[in-house]
Amino acid sequence: MASPYSDVSVGLPSPPTVVSDYNRPYDCVNTDGPHLILTEQPQSKFRFRYKSEMVGTHGQLKAERADRNKPIFPTVKLAKWSDGPAVVRLALYTGEDNPNQRRRHVHELSGKNCDKDTGMCEVVVDHTTDYTATFQNLGIIHIAKRDVKDIIRQRKKAELIEHARLRRPHCTQEEIRQSITPTDLKKFDEEAEEIAKAMDLNKVVLRFQAFQYDTTHACYRPITRAVDSELVVNLKNASTGELKIVRISQCSAPCTGGTEVWMLVEKVKKTNIKIRFFECDADGNEVWSAYGEFSEADVHHQYAIIFRTPPYHSTNLRSPAHVKIQLERPNDRDISEPRDFTYYPSNRKRQSPFMESARLDEDEDYPQGGGDRTKRMCHGSYTEPLDLRFSEFPSKHASSDDVFNKCGECAPNFLAPDRGSCSRGRARASSGSALPSQSWDSQSQHSNLFRTEFERLVELREQNKSQTSMNLMPKYSSSMLALSDHNKSEAIGARSSHYCGGSGFLSLHEPSIGREQSCSQDSLIESFARDCTTESGHPSTSMVKAEDQFRSTYVSAADNTHSHSSQAGHSFSLSHSLGSSPTPQTPSPVSSPYRKFSVDNDFRLMTGHSKAARSSVPEAAGDGKASQTLGMSSLPEYPGISWPKPDECRALEYHNYDNIPNATSLPNLIPDQSGGAGSTPPTYAELQPVQHHHLRPPLQPIQTTPSLDSHAKWGVGASPPPHPVNSPNRDQASIEYPRRSSAPNISGPCQTPTVTITPPAEFSPFSSFFWNTNDDILE
DNA sequence: GCCAAGTTCCC
DNA sequence: CGGGAACTTGG
Known part of the structure; x- marks a missing residue:
């Protein structure tokens, strides 16, 4: 820049702050004339970085309108000014509702044109820049709390000196x-303390003001009023950060309410979080809302909430009601992206597949004790939803082998982790994980399952070409979520043995010290298991969950660990493997149509809490004998099943039995002759082959919600919460600049828009996971 | 000692 | 760059 004015970027000194914004009242500024127009508001959420984090770069403050492809930066234009170069100064101010109450913030700006001492940023504008200042490269430096008071005190002192200097030149x-x-000095100290206390370190506004260099007085003279941006909040902080539902244990419940649901969330404050259920009509107007019930004690370490569903407005449903669920932060009325939730009629019987299959076993159509899902699942007045879907069938020319081979090619991510190709996202199966090193061939038991499923797909396609979606995989696995309390950086693992459709064991394992933490009375382990299947028929969570489960089924739970750890708390979810035992097991004698299924020793899930934990996983995985599985109590009374040590741990009960989409694939149980603990898990090969005698009902077209569709956030007709800086009392009426709504644009209905998915030219069964996006893509 | 908040580190 | 997690502090 050729301007004689400060250009910090080339090492010239900052313009002298002779007239600073605190000692010159606004009315000294000509408001009829030049003024600043904020043409690009800064993004509303941004991670503030501590000074200690300022090594290297960590992203820059962009404009609210910016997106991946189009980087835009906060921009102001100096209007009605043509009197030569001017300096636009930017400083951070506090975010009080009333701009007049805002103070200079202790946080500083970093980046191009920023002064390291003052933390302010100054850009020179003139006719060559169309009097427009673009603030690129900005970072917000988070001043550590312990330094805040001192900085304020220093500033006060400097301020006084400045005043004195002007008064007594x-x-x-x-x-x-x-x-x-x-x-x-004492007064400064007291005031500084007060101000420091009141200063919100997670909210700032950008205050812009234009100055001209006054050659006569050799000082900078303000030529406009100050203009504030919208609020910029710290993305890293629980009270201002993004609200996000990471995972829900179940996304359906009876309309009568009272169902316990577990939810993993991004960091929240237990005193400032609600779970809101709401329903919109076809026009997107909200017609009902209610809050989930929980206490502060039900918020586990800021990352999990255990709550009870509120009753739906009608407890006499005849068909399922599809509603939404979202997090709400009362303080700023911020909300999370909603997720689907379904209320179903309360009279619906919920039975275990085990019981079902026992009954159906007498049916000659179901010699294997499975039974067609259509028949099995239609308990109520609606058909069971389907989870994993193709948007279209495999090429009709493809043989089942073709399909299967394709599946194999594209599925190493799931099936043969050591191959590593075709993986989605970051590489899995790192050396530190507990993934069993199995070749493709050695996973033939899994392959069989694939084959069966894909043969069925092709068969189905042939028989009903008009169908556009269908189940991909049976869901024979359940998810388990365990929350634990551990206060040290010990390696924490979890092991689980699991009888699909029945019950399971859970224990925590600490590989680093070889200790097993049992689920005894005084232990802090809370365990839980749910089938994650949605009953709604919406793709909703199912896609992601299905993928999770799918992957975990064939790879290992360790890789699937969703870990949230805080210093004192770990929460992690486990998805169960089916027969993915690292070492082949001796088949047990088949004495009945029921086959035993167990994946004992397969689960050594690390919380990721520490490196030590991660690195010790393989060791743990190889250690089978240390397993101290624990018996169950309060289990459903399954014929012939007896569990060991029933009093030693809390029950793990697998719910939603009737949600398992394809129970024909469910391995059935045989009595655990050895008493349960330490018994030999069967391989998948021991399980009965899946047989399909009946087709499923016609399937629904895929409905997806575009990911991160902000339109759904508020819904038509629903008003966004008032934004403080948009309120009428804003004291800058004469300044015109575009106001950013605190809420996304409202243009679409709340209802899930239908999107037709075009499959890729080349069929890949697994790609359905990728292109069938929905608003529940979480990670 | 617990635990949330705050800060630093590092992939 | 962007994000996650580890570590530290303080109520």
Whole structure:
């Protein structure tokens, strides 16, 4: 820049702050004339970085309108000014509702044109830049709390000196300095403390003001009023950060309410979080809402909430009601992206597949004790939803082998982790994980399952070409979520043995010290298991969950660990493997149509809490004998099943039995002759082959919600919460600049828009996971 | 000692 | 860059 004014970027000094914004009232500024127009508001959420984090770069503050492809930066234009170069100064201010109450913030700006001492940013504008200042490269430096008071005190002192200097220009700097009394200093201290206490370190606004260099007085003179941006909040902080539902244990419940649901969330404050259920009509108007019930004690370490569903407005449903669920933060009325939730009629019987299959076993159509899902699942007045879907069938020319091979090619991510190709996202199966090292061939038991499923797909396609979606995989696995309390950086693992459709064991394992933490009475382990299947028929969570489960089924739970850890708490979810035992097991004798299924020793899930934990996983995985599985209590009374040590741990009960989409694939149980603990898990090969005698009902077209569709956030007709800086009392009426709504644009209905998915030219069964996006893509 | 908040580290 | 997690502090 050729301007004689400050250009910090080339090492010139900052313009002298002779007239600073605190000592010159607004009415000194000509408001009829030049003014600043904020043409690009800064993004509303941004991670503030501590000074210690300022090594290297960590992203820059962009404009709210910016997106991945189009980087835009906060921009102001100096209007009605053509009188030569001017300086637009930017400083951070506090975010009080009333701009008049805002103070200079202790946080600083970093980046291009920013002064390291003042933390302010100054850009010179002139006719060559169309009097427009673009603030690129900005970072917000988070001043550590412990330093806040001191900074404020220093500033106050400097402010006083500045005033004195203006009042008494004849005095020397030293004389002025000495005129400050101890009383003054004490006063500064008290005031600084008060201000520091009130200062919200997670909210700032950008305050812009234009100055002209006054050659006569050799100082900078403001030529506009100050203009504030919208609020910029710290993305890292629980009270201002993004609200996000990470995972829900179940996304359906009876309309009568009272169902316990577990939810993993991004960091929240237990005193400032609600779970809101709401329903919109076809026009997107909200017609009902209610809050989930929970206490502060039900918020586990800021990352999990255990709550009870509120009753639906009608407890006499005849068909399922599809509603939404979202997090709400009362303080700023911020909300999370909603997720689907379904209320179903309360009279619906919920039975275990085990019981079902026992009954159906007498049916000659179901010699294997499975039974067609259509028949099995239609308990109520609606058909069971389907989870994993193709948007279209495999190429009709493809043989089942073709399909299967494709599946194999594209599925190493799931099936043969050591191959590593075709993986989605970051590489899995890192050396530190507990993934069993199995070749493709050695996973033939899994392959069989695939084959069966894909043969069925092709068969189905042939028989009903008009169908556009269908189940991909049976869901024979359940998810388990365990929350634990551990306060040290010990390696924490979890092991589980699991009888699909029945019950399971859970224990925590600490590989680093070889200790097993049992689920005894005084232990802090809370365990839980749910089938994650949605009953709604919406793709909703199912896609993601299905993928999770799918992956975990064939790879290992360790890789699937969703870990949230805080220093004192770990929460992690486990998805169960089916027969993915690292070492082949001796088949147990088949004495009945029921086959035993167990994946004992397969689960050594690390919380990721520490490196030590991660690195110790393989060791743990190889250690089978240390397993101290624990018996169950309060289990459903399954014929012939007896569990060991029933009093030693809390029950793990697998719910939603009737949600398992394809129970024909469910391995059935045989009595655990050895008493349960330590018994030999069967391989998948021991399980009965899946047989399909009946087709499923016609399937629904895929409905998806575009990911991160902000339109759904508020819904038509629903008003966004008032934004403080948009309120009428804003004291800058004469300044015109575009106001950013705090809420996304409202243009679409709340209802899930239908999107037709075009499959890729080349069929890949697994790609359905990728292109069938929905608003529940979480990770 | 617990635990949330705050800060730093590092992939 | 962007994000996650580890570590530290303080109520």
